[in-house]
Amino acid sequence: MKSTTTNSRRDFLKMTAITGGGLVLGFNWFSAEANAPVKFSSIGAGDVGFNSYLSISTEGTITILSPNPELGQNIITSFPMVVAEELEADWKKVKVLQANLDNKFDRQLTGGSGAVPHSWKLLRNAGATAKFMLIEAAAKIWSVPASECTAANSFVIHSRSGKKLSYGELAEAASKIPVPSTVKLKDRKDFKLIGKSVRNVENLKIVTGKPLFGLDFYREGMVYAMIQRPEQFGMKLKSFDGSIAKAMPGIIDVVSFKNNVAVVGKSTWQVLKARKLLKIEYEKEFDLESTEDHDKLFMNLMDNGQATVRRKDGDVDAAFKSAAKVIKGEYQCPFISHSPMEPMNFFAHVRPDGVELVGPTQTPARARAEVSQLLKIPEDKITLQLTRLGGGFGRRLKNDFATEAAELSSIIKAPVKLIWTKEDDMTGGTYRPACRYRFEAALDSSGNLTGYKLRGVGINSGNPTREHNFPSGAVDNLLIDSVEHKSAITTGAWRAPITNFLAFAEQAFLDEVALAAGKDPVQFRLDLLAKAKKSPVGDIRYDISRMEGVIKMAAEKSGWGKKKDVSQGFSVYFSHASYVAQVAEVIMRNGLPVVKKIYAVSDCGQVVSMNGASHQVMGGIVDGLGHAMYSKLSFRDGAADQNNYNNYRLIRMKEVPEIETHFVDNGIDPTGLGEPALPPTGGAVANAIFKATGKRMRNQPFIEEDVFKTVS
Amino acid sequence: MANYKLQVNGKTLQADVEADTPLLWVLRDHLGLVGTKYGCGIAQCGACTVHVNGSPTRSCVYPVSAVGSSQVITIEGLSEQGDHPLQKAWDEIDVAQCGYCQAGQIMTAAALLKQNPKPSMDEIEVTMNANICRCGAYHRIREAVKLASSKI
Ligand code: FES
Ligand code: FES
Numbered sequence: 001m002k003s004t005t006t007n008s009r010r011d012f013l014k015m016t017a018i019t020g021g022g023l024v025l026g027f028n029w030f031s032a033e034a035n036a037p038v039k040f041s042s043i044g045a046g047d048v049g050f051n052s053y054l055s056i057s058t059e060g061t062i063t064i065l066s067p068n069p070e071l072g073q074n075i076i077t078s079f080p081m082v083v084a085e086e087l088e089a090d091w092k093k094v095k096v097l098q099a100n101l102d103n104k105f106d107r108q109l110t111g112g113s114g115a116v117p118h119s120w121k122l123l124r125n126a127g128a129t130a131k132f133m134l135i136e137a138a139a140k141i142w143s144v145p146a147s148e149c150t151a152a153n154s155f156v157i158h159s160r161s162g163k164k165l166s167y168g169e170l171a172e173a174a175s176k177i178p179v180p181s182t183v184k185l186k187d188r189k190d191f192k193l194i195g196k197s198v199r200n201v202e203n204l205k206i207v208t209g210k211p212l213f214g215l216d217f218y219r220e221g222m223v224y225a226m227i228q229r230p231e232q233f234g235m236k237l238k239s240f241d242g243s244i245a246k247a248m249p250g251i252i253d254v255v256s257f258k259n260n261v262a263v264v265g266k267s268t269w270q271v272l273k274a275r276k277l278l279k280i281e282y283e284k285e286f287d288l289e290s291t292e293d294h295d296k297l298f299m300n301l302m303d304n305g306q307a308t309v310r311r312k313d314g315d316v317d318a319a320f321k322s323a324a325k326v327i328k329g330e331y332q333c334p335f336i337s338h339s340p341m342e343p344m345n346f347f348a349h350v351r352p353d354g355v356e357l358v359g360p361t362q363t364p365a366r367a368r369a370e371v372s373q374l375l376k377i378p379e380d381k382i383t384l385q386l387t388r389l390g391g392g393f394g395r396r397l398k399n400d401f402a403t404e405a406a407e408l409s410s411i412i413k414a415p416v417k418l419i420w421t422k423e424d425d426m427t428g429g430t431y432r433p434a435c436r437y438r439f440e441a442a443l444d445s446s447g448n449l450t451g452y453k454l455r456g457v458g459i460n461s462g463n464p465t466r467e468h469n470f471p472s473g474a475v476d477n478l479l480i481d482s483v484e485h486k487s488a489i490t491t492g493a494w495r496a497p498i499t500n501f502l503a504f505a506e507q508a509f510l511d512e513v514a515l516a517a518g519k520d521p522v523q524f525r526l527d528l529l530a531k532a533k534k535s536p537v538g539d540i541r542y543d544i545s546r547m548e549g550v551i552k553m554a555a556e557k558s559g560w561g562k563k564k565d566v567s568q569g570f571s572v573y574f575s576h577a578s579y580v581a582q583v584a585e586v587i588m589r590n591g592l593p594v595v596k597k598i599y600a601v602s603d604c605g606q607v608v609s610m611n612g613a614s615h616q617v618m619g620g621i622v623d624g625l626g627h628a629m630y631s632k633l634s635f636r637d638g639a640a641d642q643n644n645y646n647n648y649r650l651i652r653m654k655e656v657p658e659i660e661t662h663f664v665d666n667g668i669d670p671t672g673l674g675e676p677a678l679p680p681t682g683g684a685v686a687n688a689i690f691k692a693t694g695k696r697m698r699n700q701p702f703i704e705e706d707v708f709k710t711v712s
Numbered sequence: 713m714a715n716y717k718l719q720v721n722g723k724t725l726q727a728d729v730e731a732d733t734p735l736l737w738v739l740r741d742h743l744g745l746v747g748t749k750y751g752c753g754i755a756q757c758g759a760c761t762v763h764v765n766g767s768p769t770r771s772c773v774y775p776v777s778a779v780g781s782s783q784v785i786t787i788e789g790l791s792e793q794g795d796h797p798l799q800k801a802w803d804e805i806d807v808a809q810c811g812y813c814q815a816g817q818i819m820t821a822a823a824l825l826k827q828n829p830k831p832s833m834d835e836i837e838v839t840m841n842a843n844i845c846r847c848g849a850y851h852r853i854r855e856a857v858k859l860a861s862s863k864i
Contacts (some may be wrong), residue, residue, distance in 0.1 A: 071810055203803040206811035207818060208794040209747015209787035216746040224741070249713060249730065268750075269730070269737040341751050341759060341812040341846045390749075390812030391846050422752045611806050615849070619809055622848025645756035645844060653850040654841045 022171040024055040025130055025179075054083055054126050056134075060154060060168025062087070062094045069362050070098065070202075071340075071389035071396070074615065077201045078608040079123060085193045086127030086186060089167070090154035096201045098386055120606075120669050128183040130174075137173035138165050188606065188667055197611040202388070212388040214360035215345045215419065222347065222415040223252055225408055226271050227260045228278050229428060232638035234289070234488035235282040237261070248274040255411050262408050268419060286488040288638035291334070294459060297485060298332065298436040301457045305483030310467035313538045314477035316442075319451030323442035327516045330438045331505035333700040334632035335431040335459075337640075337648065338494055342390020343425045348405035349415035354381035355406060356415075360389035360396060367399040371406040393623075394493040398430050423643040431633060432494035433461035435501060439509040442477070447517030449528065451477040456502070458484055460491040464498055469574060470547065471510070473540035474532035488638060495623065496675040499575045501700065504628060507571040507683025508697065511690065521570045521687065522555050542574040546603050549664055554581035554601040557662055566596060569687025571680040578604040578676040579664075582621070584657075584684035586692045593689045593707060595625065597658040600677055605668035614661045617677040621659055624681030626651025629702050649703075716776050720745070721789025729776055736760045736771035739786060747787035747815050751844070758843030759816040761823075762786045768823035787815035790822060798822055801860035809847035817843050821857045829864045831857070 055063045064080040080096045083089075131151050138156035139146035142163050149158050154167045188194075205212055230236065240261045242254030250270030255262050261278055265271040320326060346359035348371075355377055361367045364384045372379045389396055405418035420428065435458040442451030452475040456464035467480040494500060514524035526548060533544050551572050554560070560568060560583060572581040585597040600617050607613045630649040634641045642648035686697035695707045702708065716727050720743065727742040734753075739745040739762070751759030753772045760772040763785040790796050798818050801807075808814045817840070824831060824839045831839070836857045845853065 074809070197806070199803060199806045200808060202811065203806065203808060204794055206808045206814050207787075207799040207802045208790075209745075209815045211746045213749075213812060215750065216740075218744070218746070267729070267733075267737065267741045269733045269741070273732075339846065341749070341757070341810065341844070343750065389810060391810040393846075422754075615806070615809055615852075618851060619848040622850060626848070644754055645752045646754055650844055650846065651848070652841050652844060653854065654837050656848070656850045659851065 071392040074612040082123040083127040088151040214387040234286040236285040238283040241279040245274040291634040307481040319477035324445040332436040333501040338393040338395035340391025344401040344420035346405040348409040350410040362396040429490035430492035433491040474528040499679040503679030504682030550581040558583035558599040567691035571683035573680040577671040582684040584688040586688035603664035605671040620677030624678040628682035731777040761816040761819040797860040801856040805856040807852040
């Protein structure tokens with residue numbers, strides 16, 4: 001176990017300028033190399049810009065700063081758990097604070113399931129470093145060798161003499177100990193916190209309605225604002241008349257910038273009402289697209305589009321020519337909205353001497369950079385205070401709401417809270433892109449997969465394939481390509497980008513192929529993986545053994561193939577560095593398929609908080625099932641047909657199946673879990689529905705497919 | 713504009729607002745009680761649920777002029793110490809993910825338990841089905857309501 005901890009002289013000098021008691025260690029949680037804990041002489045570490053720190057006060061309170069935006073992935077609990085584990089801290093004495101944006105955090109964002117994997121070693125080193133210094137301090141006081149002392153539950157103990165000192169009592173002395181250059185990390189078999197269920201540290205605030213979220217932020221003297229944006233993608237602002245709106249009670253101003261007309265007033269309701277009275281004329285800038293056009297476009301581009309080759313192995317043409325059997329399948333998904341519960345919002349105050357930003361964003365550093373660029377104000381004059389996020393799902397990776405708030409504040413010269421209504425959010429873009437996939441498979445006479453083709457067509461999707469994912473590497477002849485259509489309808493990352501739908505399409509198609517080959521779907525996948533292991537084709541970017549592991553465990557836990565009263569469907573997916581296999585069980589009720597249960601086996605490496613991890617898996621499955629079953633955004637002349645929860649359907653309590661979660665315990669460092677449980681769900685469910693009804697789900701949402709329309 | 717005297721969480725509070733202002737925005741913007749959440753504004757999600765004379769009410773579509781002398785209870789007033797059986801169960805089961813919907817969930821459940829302290833799982837589902845949790849914490853919401861009901 002190694003780590004280096006040499007401090008730069010400059011940092012150290014900066015810290016000795018502060019006075020006070022206790023032990024304070026500043027860290028860069030996110031540095032790419034080994035961490036460099038830095039000792040402070042005071043608890044005021046945050047005041048000098050070292051926002052990421054761990055402190056132990058003379059009363060024994062341990063404060064740990066959690067730097068990542070918190071949106072329900074519970075990073076605010078799991079980060080400190082890792083530190084506390086190595087520190088041998090009494091968890092009851094640990095206080096967790098949400099850090100504000102700091103320049104030193106190079107990965108202060110939430111997205112891509114990367115927070116824990118990225119920081120795992122750094123967090124452990126932080127805790128182990130502090131523990132080392134506390135033990136050294138105690139050993140010095142007692143004049144015994146440090147090797148005879150142990151730490152547990154916020155105490156250092158010398159068992160031979162029965163001496164014991166608390167971390168609080170030792171904090172001051174520990175602060176005089178030099179920061180060690182290497183520390184030893186615990187063996188995972190000795191973990192006391194990691195892997196256990198630890199409750200969310202913010203529970204009490206959440207259940208008592210404390211102001212945690214961006215929308216709850218209030219500042220004396222602030223004004224409220226909403227923006228009217230073009231309702232149709234492809235339109236731009238031509239002219240507006242805000243006189244009636246401006247004359248309404250409580251309205252302070254109506255101003256315009258870019259394609260926006262903003263109404264500013266004294267309360268949310270007054271602004272909301274006045275905004276309806278704006279008279280705005282728009283003019284066409286780009287094509288106004290409709291879902292009907294997209295359906296035709298997909299067909300056309302599938303056959304005639306200009307394709308970009310993403311991966312090519314062997315000779316697919318030859319493989320298909322000599323095939324005993326060829327199977328084809330196409331799958332399509334609509335646009336969907338992220339629609340987190342908390343609508344978009346941000347507070348901005350642009351003053352002559354600097355900018356203050358407050359609100360919920362998944363990418364605070366990017367928000368600040370964008371505001372800096374927009375207003376031509378240097379970044380060091382901009383502060384950003386993070387609030388808790390009422391959900392994100394990728395929507396808050398984009399900071400349009402923050403830049404809007406800043407621009408508006410700079411125009412009206414007042415502190416402003418910009419609020420999007422749910423309708424604004426749902427019709428305002430950055431959707432999960434609509435895509436269509438065509439798969440083709442060639443089988444030889446013994447049912448072996450000899451050729452595989454995938455073409456993805458996406459609307460503003462970028463690359464709609466993940467060309468190196470399974471089954472790539474297991475098929476000798478393979479061609480994956482894609483076609484993109486540029487549209488005025490804006491898209492963005494949606495929880496498990498691309499794979500949130502691609503995984504369904506691929507896993508449903510593999511089911512079709514297994515069936516055509518006369519093989520059991522689980523065995524078929526295992527055979528492919530065995531082949532990839534024995535004679536890999538090209539580049540393989542997934543871990544074959546880990547994938548086999550989750551497949552076998554899911555089959556075992558679900559009693560795959562042994563149940564008579566339910567129809568089972570299988571799916572497995574590798575995404576964002578973790579592996580999840582799922583089995584869905586469907587029964588027929590009143591002639592309609594009903595999902596009764598989903599088993600999920602995840603290999604995400606070391607689980608940090610067991611309940612946190614199981615919440616992520618269950619939430620991911622509910623999310624994956626809900627959007628596969630019910631949700632879609634359609635368009636007419638560039639405008640979304642759905643604008644709120646009355647016409648955009650989200651899954652509700654009665655529609656969720658029982659979920660059983662399992663984790664592979666293999667001791668690998670954490671590989672992330674915010675997204676990986678979502679992609680496999682649609683495929684498992686679709687395959688179970690096929691088993692139950694003989695009908696293949698081709699399009700999302702499933703609820704519009706024929707099997708859900710025929711009531712017996 | 714008119715001056716409304718409202719009975720909220722056992723106190724008389726005043727707000728100068730227009731008659732059609734939804735109770736939600738009066739609570740949030742004028743009375744500083746931001747525990748009640750704005751989710752949809754059209755009575756679809758339940759994030760804004762408060763009790764009006766004990767009945768679960770979607771404050772986003774309930775005009776302040778309709779409140780009169782009714783007793784309004786918000787999440788801040790559900791218990792003094794945050795120790796209502798539901799609040800305790802929510803912590804014990806560790807229900808929340810992002811947490812944004814949870815005040816509305818708890819207020820909906822509190823009204824249910826008041827009127828039916830020992831609901832069946834089916835009854836819990838029928839009631840709680842009206843509230844959306846975008847994070848999908850439905851299993852634990854159901855479990856926590858059951859747990860709280862066992863402690864009443
Ligand atoms: S905000 Fe009132 S029901 Fe959604
Ligand atoms: S916990 Fe996020 S919406 Fe329910």
